[in-house]
Amino acid sequence: MMQAYINSIGIISPQLTFDGSFLSAPIVHVESQFLMCEEPVYKEFINPVQLRRMSRILKMGLGASSICMDARSDVRPDAIVVGTGLACVSDLEKFLLSIDDNQEKMLSPIPFINSSHNTVGAQIAMMRKLTGYNMTYCHRSFSFESALLDALMLIAEGGVSNTLVGGIDEHTEGFFKIFNLLDFWRKKSVDNLSLFEGSHLGTICGEGAAFFFLEKNRQDGTLAKITDVQTFLKECDASDVKGEMDAFLGRNGLTEVDVDMFVLGRNGDSFGDGIYLDLERLLPESCGIAYYKHLCGEYMTSTSFALWLAAQMLHTQKMPDVIIKNPVSGRQLRRILIYNHHRRKEHSLILVENADL
Amino acid sequence: MARRVFITGFGIISAIGNGVEETLASLTERKSGIGQVSFLKTSLSCFPVAEIRTDSDGLARLAGIPLSPVHSRTFLLGLIAAREAVRMSGCEGLCSSMGMIGSTTVAGIDQSDRYYRRLLCGEATHKDKIPSFECADSTELIADFFGITHHVTTISTACSSSANAIMNGARMIKCGVADRMLVGGSDSLSRFSMNGFNALEILSPTGCRPFDNDRNGITPGEGAAFLVLEAEEMVGSRTVYGEVSGYSNCNEAFHQTASLPDGTGAFLSISKALQSASIEASEIDYVNAHGTGTKVNDLSEGRALKTVFGKEMPLFSSTKGYTGHPFAAAGAMEAVFSLLSINHGLVFPNLAFETKMEEVDVVPVTQLCRRPIRRVLSNSFGFGGTDTTLIFSKV
Numbered sequence: 001m002m003q004a005y006i007n008s009i010g011i012i013s014p015q016l017t018f019d020g021s022f023l024s025a026p027i028v029h030v031e032s033q034f035l036m037c038e039e040p041v042y043k044e045f046i047n048p049v050q051l052r053r054m055s056r057i058l059k060m061g062l063g064a065s066s067i068c069m070d071a072r073s074d075v076r077p078d079a080i081v082v083g084t085g086l087a088c089v090s091d092l093e094k095f096l097l098s099i100d101d102n103q104e105k106m107l108s109p110i111p112f113i114n115s116s117h118n119t120v121g122a123q124i125a126m127m128r129k130l131t132g133y134n135m136t137y138c139h140r141s142f143s144f145e146s147a148l149l150d151a152l153m154l155i156a157e158g159g160v161s162n163t164l165v166g167g168i169d170e171h172t173e174g175f176f177k178i179f180n181l182l183d184f185w186r187k188k189s190v191d192n193l194s195l196f197e198g199s200h201l202g203t204i205c206g207e208g209a210a211f212f213f214l215e216k217n218r219q220d221g222t223l224a225k226i227t228d229v230q231t232f233l234k235e236c237d238a239s240d241v242k243g244e245m246d247a248f249l250g251r252n253g254l255t256e257v258d259v260d261m262f263v264l265g266r267n268g269d270s271f272g273d274g275i276y277l278d279l280e281r282l283l284p285e286s287c288g289i290a291y292y293k294h295l296c297g298e299y300m301t302s303t304s305f306a307l308w309l310a311a312q313m314l315h316t317q318k319m320p321d322v323i324i325k326n327p328v329s330g331r332q333l334r335r336i337l338i339y340n341h342h343r344r345k346e347h348s349l350i351l352v353e354n355a356d357l
Numbered sequence: 358m359a360r361r362v363f364i365t366g367f368g369i370i371s372a373i374g375n376g377v378e379e380t381l382a383s384l385t386e387r388k389s390g391i392g393q394v395s396f397l398k399t400s401l402s403c404f405p406v407a408e409i410r411t412d413s414d415g416l417a418r419l420a421g422i423p424l425s426p427v428h429s430r431t432f433l434l435g436l437i438a439a440r441e442a443v444r445m446s447g448c449e450g451l452c453s454s455m456g457m458i459g460s461t462t463v464a465g466i467d468q469s470d471r472y473y474r475r476l477l478c479g480e481a482t483h484k485d486k487i488p489s490f491e492c493a494d495s496t497e498l499i500a501d502f503f504g505i506t507h508h509v510t511t512i513s514t515a516c517s518s519s520a521n522a523i524m525n526g527a528r529m530i531k532c533g534v535a536d537r538m539l540v541g542g543s544d545s546l547s548r549f550s551m552n553g554f555n556a557l558e559i560l561s562p563t564g565c566r567p568f569d570n571d572r573n574g575i576t577p578g579e580g581a582a583f584l585v586l587e588a589e590e591m592v593g594s595r596t597v598y599g600e601v602s603g604y605s606n607c608n609e610a611f612h613q614t615a616s617l618p619d620g621t622g623a624f625l626s627i628s629k630a631l632q633s634a635s636i637e638a639s640e641i642d643y644v645n646a647h648g649t650g651t652k653v654n655d656l657s658e659g660r661a662l663k664t665v666f667g668k669e670m671p672l673f674s675s676t677k678g679y680t681g682h683p684f685a686a687a688g689a690m691e692a693v694f695s696l697l698s699i700n701h702g703l704v705f706p707n708l709a710f711e712t713k714m715e716e717v718d719v720v721p722v723t724q725l726c727r728r729p730i731r732r733v734l735s736n737s738f739g740f741g742g743t744d745t746t747l748i749f750s751k752v
Contacts, residue, residue, distance in 0.1 A: 002532070085491070086491070087492075093473070093477075095549065095553065096469060096470065096549060097473070099470075099549065099552050103400065104401055104548065104552055104555075105400075107556040108556065109553065109556035109557045112553035112557070113553075113613050113614055114613070116462070116515045116613075116739075117462070117492065117513035117514070117515075118513060118739075118743060119740075121514075122613060122741025122742055122743065123613075125608040125741075125742060126610050126611065126612070126613070126742065128610075129610045130610055131607055131608055131609065131610050131622075131625065133606050133608075134514075134607070134608035134742075134743060135512065135521060135525070135606065136514050138492035138513040139492065139493040139496065139510045140491060142493070142509065142511075143510075146510040146511075150525065153528055153529065153532045153534065157528070157531075157532065177479070178473075178477060179487065181479070181481045181484040181487065182484055230507070231507070231509065232506050233500055233506050233507075234506045345497075
């Protein structure tokens with residue numbers, strides 16, 4: 001059976017999360033088309049000489065992974081698996097544009113070198129001298145889920161006792177502009193805390209870096225455990241999603257009533273919100289429902305933010321009002337199912353449980 | 358964990374041919390795909406490349422689909438190879454039970470090279486090209502073509518990408534997560550990679566000469582290769598072409614682009630792969646080396662091979678003298694060469710080799726050899742210190 005305990009998390013997000021707090025600070029509340037990370041002082045984690053040469057996504061990745069690893073300072077990661085939808089897109093863009101700007105002459109190789117999609121995982125390995133398994137998945141909204149599945153397999157195979165797994169994507173001006181042409185984003189600034197009001201095309205753009213120390217064994221500080229993850233690629237409606245969900249729960253010996261809370265990737269975009277709203281109607285009335293993308297924005301690896309949220313809720317048994325659509329009342333929070341879809345086509349499920357189960 | 362992973366089909370397109378048959382003919386006849394650039398528009402035309410001499414129109418015909426402006430070269434190459442692999446496996450009717458791991462380093466780079474700036478300036482007329490900029494694009498289009506819905510993903514770990522796709526497809530089958538996987542990779546020649554490697558001053562002005570003392574850099578290539586992997590019990594009476602019997606991945610944790618000069622990274626990767634296959638080094642009959650033709654790679658890989666195999670060096674060669682370096686597709690392409698080696702009892706020559714490296718006593722095979730080959734070890738290394746080794750065996 002595949003499962004892993006989440007024994008620490010390092011997360012840099014548009015909310016104040018890098019210090020380990022769980023939505024206790026005032027919620028970041030902006031009027032904008034995008035949410036950007038509340039970043040720590042990186043020189044606390046990264047050599048200042050190297051820091052000056054680093055792109056922002058690298059700083060975010062090294063920062064969040066350092067926070068995560070430092071919280072488990074007595075063990076070193078046996079493996080590193082990163083999911084990133086667009087990886088080092090700012091370096092890629094810089095190098096791509098420099099080709100014509102300089103007529104293919106005298107180009108700096110630095111952005112080319114750093115544009116490699118596995119740069120974040122590679123730099124974590126280099127920074128900490130970690131010579132184990134190192135993998136990077138880049139598949140739109142499946143990126144983080146693929147990384148999680150790989151980590152679960154690594155631990156199940158028995159070759160490692162732990163894995164550092166992360167989801168990371170950065171907001172860049174170029175990415176924002178280009179995907180704006182596909183109506184990914186709201187055309188006007190939006191109050192992130194009112195993201196779900198009314199019916200509008202587009203959502204709020206976001207970003208984040210979340211790293212999880214997954215281990216075979218439970219520790220004193222264990223937050224939760226991951227039991228299963230599944231992705232499926234098809235244009236479908238809520239009843240198809242429900243079918244997949246039931247099959248997914250079924251193979252884990254569960255049904256929908258065993259899930260105390262569903263964390264849904266609703267993003268306030270009329271293009272895809274219908275699936276979430278229809279799905280909610282197909283779920284048991286007593287179950288809890290939470291949304292999260294008004295806090296972190298939409299990005300390819302946003303389910304890593306959702307996983308942090310789920311682990312925190314299971315660990316603290318606190319369910320912050322700001323995320324709750326349907327409260328869970330009168331019972332312990334034992335099991336959370338995260339469901340997300342991207343453009344109605346890429347769907348994913350992550351099952352997170354209380355470590356005691 | 359004892360589930361065995363069999364290869365029931367494979368497909369390939371590269372500068373040395375479209376399809377397994379043409380590829381095998383070129384390999385045995387020493388027909389290199391390296392030459393002058395003809396289709397890619399670049400001012401770096403003084404550097405030889407291993408180009409597939411067909412435009413998108415021609416590739417769409419080969420892929421058997423109508424040409425669409427949203428299709429990147431990377432996708433078309435991938436589909437051609439994937440169709441051949443699926444056809445060979447006899448799994449056409451079984452795709453709904455198949456998963457897929459694709460891989461690429463630069464996604465639809467022909468499209469981003471042409472349209473990125475214009476889109477950045479707000480030219481919405483080309484917005485339908487945007488999805489092709491993402492690594493997932495060609496994987497999803499191929500998955501959609503076959504009706505593959507579950508366990509679809511894409512790996513991007515520089516030049517070890519498709520070797521990792523094969524390894525992880527095999528792992529998914531071994532773990533019982535999937536029964537059948539379509540795995541491989543695709544990359545197209547681009548100004549992006551030409552200029553990147555030129556900026557790093559490692560483009561060969563003459564054509565690559567892997568493991569030669571006077572080697573002077575890489576020759577960029579392009580292409581795609583895919584394999585169909587199946588759990589032993591799923592195969593039934595269909596033909597098995599080999600087994601994925603060992604694999605490993607590790608990181609050198611040393612440098613973003615250079616490999617450890619003493620070869621300890623490659624050594625670790627090879628040793629772990631042998632361990633995973635539960636075999637001794639002496640049981641390897643042929644090594645298809647990464648052998649890019651750069652000073653750094655070939656020296657460190659040569660040293661690693663020497664350390665692992667010592668005096669009993671198996672036959673080894675780099676086939677980059679045929680295909681150039683097809684980046685993400687390299688591992689899968691060389692997996693196809695490894696399978697051809699096993700199934701035809703052939704070891705393909707390392708082209709353009711003349712003089713042994715001064716620093717390490719290793720000499721690749723320079724003539725086609727015919728002999729029974731039971732096990733092939735294939736290396737793929739890349740930026741970010743990523744090292745992957747695969748072992749394929751006769752069943």
